[in-house]
Amino acid sequence: MIQQVQTLFSKIGNAWLEMVAPRHCSICEQWFETVPHGVSEFICNRCLDSLTPAPYPDALLNDLIKHFPGDTLSISNAYSRYLVSPSEERSILNAIHKLKYQGFSRLGTEFGREVGKTVEFFSRETYTAIVPVPIHHARFRERGYNQAELIADGISSVLTLPVWKDVIKRSRYTKTQTTFSATKRTQNVQGAFAPYKNSNRLYNANILVVDDVLTTGSTVNTIGQFLLEHGARRIDVATVAKAM
Numbered sequence: 001m002i003q004q005v006q007t008l009f010s011k012i013g014n015a016w017l018e019m020v021a022p023r024h025c026s027i028c029e030q031w032f033e034t035v036p037h038g039v040s041e042f043i044c045n046r047c048l049d050s051l052t053p054a055p056y057p058d059a060l061l062n063d064l065i066k067h068f069p070g071d072t073l074s075i076s077n078a079y080s081r082y083l084v085s086p087s088e089e090r091s092i093l094n095a096i097h098k099l100k101y102q103g104f105s106r107l108g109t110e111f112g113r114e115v116g117k118t119v120e121f122f123s124r125e126t127y128t129a130i131v132p133v134p135i136h137h138a139r140f141r142e143r144g145y146n147q148a149e150l151i152a153d154g155i156s157s158v159l160t161l162p163v164w165k166d167v168i169k170r171s172r173y174t175k176t177q178t179t180f181s182a183t184k185r186t187q188n189v190q191g192a193f194a195p196y197k198n199s200n201r202l203y204n205a206n207i208l209v210v211d212d213v214l215t216t217g218s219t220v221n222t223i224g225q226f227l228l229e230h231g232a233r234r235i236d237v238a239t240v241a242k243a244m
């Protein structure tokens with residue numbers, strides 16, 4: 001019995017260690033010598049070297065314009081760190097999956113720092129605050145954290161900006177959108193957001209909206225519209241990865 005309890009504790013301990021100081025790469029799963037510094041603590045050098053940088057902001061914005069023509073686009077500029085190419089076997093999505101569903105929360109902050117450096121390099125805007133894409137409280141309870149908030153915290157540590165987690169909330173539990181078309185994605189998130197405690201702060205604010213992956217942009221565009229309707233002046237968006 002004692003032996004079994006010891007084994008159980010050792011298993012829990014190992015799982016915990018893997019999360020706080022992983023010994024396996026979050027992308028290729030191979031054992032590697034962690035470097036206690038930045039994303040290198042979670043992703044091996046071979047995988048890091050193989051990651052494709054995301055397109056420049058102009059190209060990201062052009063892609064958004066394709067999905068939201070005319071004045072339906074609420075976003076003025078977009079920044080992303082890595083590109084998810086469909087052919088890639090060792091994809092950044094493996095690591096993002098670990099961040100979202102397997103408790104690798106600290107990876108969120110490290111990714112955020114990378115995104116922060118990207119925004120710092122390209123953007124000439126002076127932002128008032130960062131607004132992470134909110135998740136429904138039921139999903140927060142289930143997951144224990146909101147990955148977009150962790151990414152926002154990482155960006156904040158580079159750009160020294162406040163993170164506003166209390167201006168918008170997700171009022172409806174929306175379906176996972178992975179297999180949806182652009183139109184279906186927009187329908188799925190329409191009306192899913194509501195003002196939160198301090199939404200009055202938004203007046204005249206220049207906001208950087210943060211999420212993990214930018215796909216068609218339907219979620220961030222809906223949030224952008226919402227923030228503009230509630231007084232914000234300009235919306236830019238920053239994500240860890242851009243998916244096609």
Ligand SMILES: [Zn+2]
Pocket residue numbers: 025026027028029030043044045046047048
């Ligand atoms: Zn690897």
